[in-house]
Amino acid sequence: MSADSDQQSIRCLVAKVGLDGHDRGAHVIARAFRDAGFEVIYSGLHNAPDEIVQAAVQEDVNVLGISILSGAHNTLVPKVIEGLKEYDAFEDTLILVGGVVPDDDKAELKEMGVAEVFGPGTPMEETIEFVRENAPRR
Amino acid sequence: MTGDTGRIGGEHADLLDDLLAGKHRALARVITKIENRDPGYRDLVSALHDHTGSSEVVGITGSPGAGKSTLVDKVANYYRERGETVGVIAVDPSSPFTGGAVLGDRIRMASNVGDMDVFFRSMSARGTLGGLSTATTDAVKALDAFGKDKILIETVGAGQNEIDVVKTADTVAVLVPPESGDNVQMLKAGILEIGDVFVVNKADLDGADRTVQELREMLHMRDDRAATLSTGHHGASRSQGGSEDSEDGDDERERWDPRIVETVAKDGDGVPEFVETLADHRAYLERSGRLEAKARTRYAEEIRNLLRDDVGELLEDEIERRGGMAELVAGVMARETDPYSVADEVIDPLEGCLDDS
Numbered sequence: 001m002s003a004d005s006d007q008q009s010i011r012c013l014v015a016k017v018g019l020d021g022h023d024r025g026a027h028v029i030a031r032a033f034r035d036a037g038f039e040v041i042y043s044g045l046h047n048a049p050d051e052i053v054q055a056a057v058q059e060d061v062n063v064l065g066i067s068i069l070s071g072a073h074n075t076l077v078p079k080v081i082e083g084l085k086e087y088d089a090f091e092d093t094l095i096l097v098g099g100v101v102p103d104d105d106k107a108e109l110k111e112m113g114v115a116e117v118f119g120p121g122t123p124m125e126e127t128i129e130f131v132r133e134n135a136p137r138r
Numbered sequence: 139m140t141g142d143t144g145r146i147g148g149e150h151a152d153l154l155d156d157l158l159a160g161k162h163r164a165l166a167r168v169i170t171k172i173e174n175r176d177p178g179y180r181d182l183v184s185a186l187h188d189h190t191g192s193s194e195v196v197g198i199t200g201s202p203g204a205g206k207s208t209l210v211d212k213v214a215n216y217y218r219e220r221g222e223t224v225g226v227i228a229v230d231p232s233s234p235f236t237g238g239a240v241l242g243d244r245i246r247m248a249s250n251v252g253d254m255d256v257f258f259r260s261m262s263a264r265g266t267l268g269g270l271s272t273a274t275t276d277a278v279k280a281l282d283a284f285g286k287d288k289i290l291i292e293t294v295g296a297g298q299n300e301i302d303v304v305k306t307a308d309t310v311a312v313l314v315p316p317e318s319g320d321n322v323q324m325l326k327a328g329i330l331e332i333g334d335v336f337v338v339n340k341a342d343l344d345g346a347d348r349t350v351q352e353l354r355e356m357l358h359m360r361d362d363r364a365a366t367l368s369t370g371h372h373g374a375s376r377s378q379g380g381s382e383d384s385e386d387g388d389d390e391r392e393r394w395d396p397r398i399v400e401t402v403a404k405d406g407d408g409v410p411e412f413v414e415t416l417a418d419h420r421a422y423l424e425r426s427g428r429l430e431a432k433a434r435t436r437y438a439e440e441i442r443n444l445l446r447d448d449v450g451e452l453l454e455d456e457i458e459r460r461g462g463m464a465e466l467v468a469g470v471m472a473r474e475t476d477p478y479s480v481a482d483e484v485i486d487p488l489e490g491c492l493d494d495s
Contacts, residue, residue: 009237030240041242042244043244044242050252058259060170138170138171138176
């Protein structure tokens, strides 16, 4: 009740990049995150990288979850990371990628600054736990 | 500027400087601190005050699916094309069970993709009663101090909380979808009383004409009833919720009759007319002195809210000192005392201090 009591909440942006129209996974994640008590900003289908950067910066999210099923992660994710750096938002945003990503690419994405890559069949609890443990505090 | 920043600590002072210098990241972080009620956020917000007062604030409300987000997108785009900068605060409900929320209003912001001069921020109600309107008011200050020309607040017109939120605005627009039986619902929710401009969106659908007609009748009734109630005091006939009308008795000169605008937000039809109507209302507010009266009422309310929070906090401490709430309740349960007496006892020291001063 008190005016100064900390009311911190984990804010996540769930974004779909690329041209594929498969947003079911993103929907499932968004709902699971909500049920875990997170504030989820869902930005819809076909987000361009600069759109994701705009949303992540303005919403000041702790977590950015990018869902890619088109296989274009190697071109799209670097653009997002570059954009975040431009606005000084890279350092304290936890970046997650969900989708079908070959192992070689996984390593490369992590090298770039992606915290974790979640493939098909990852239990929801595992993703939520990862967010709880690793989301940077504000 | 240095005068402001002198009061607050290093991290916050830098943040304030960055915000005033136009850094988006700083603006976003300030709003986060406001939402989190981060330690020290109050000093930050009070330092913002000096830099506010130049934005035009419009509240947009209506039932879910009325087209608020789509209209906000088009209006923001229209302002941008005129070279003005825009801030948007979109308020969505959160789950009362988990505190979680899915905030999806960004999906509709298609016209402003990648344009950083439209600063769009989603907010959800967190926890405490009245906390949302406090957070929104403070977030508006941040956008104002940042230098946004126009600020749009978007919220579902569902309850008192949301109505309090749009009262932060100088001009309130209410969206009404055609033939939805919603019209009666709106009356119930008290939404009709707060609108300065009514927008019949999706005006290309069947039933739009009828909705306009019904709305016109209802607004007419609202005028008539209020006029009789207020025994000739015209100010109350477009009551914005009561209190501020009692503070200025001088608006007999001119009154604002709520306007009805038809739009098809998804195609942008009617958007110029809507924006023009907002500007008309703004001009009326300035001309009639209502803008200032509204600001006075708003500040008065803000001070009261802050004091209520602060006093509540002091009293919570006092309750703890007296052994905690459970202890006090035990006495009441045992019929040794009663709630009124307990309240009197708890507040007594505070009362004593205030009387002495």
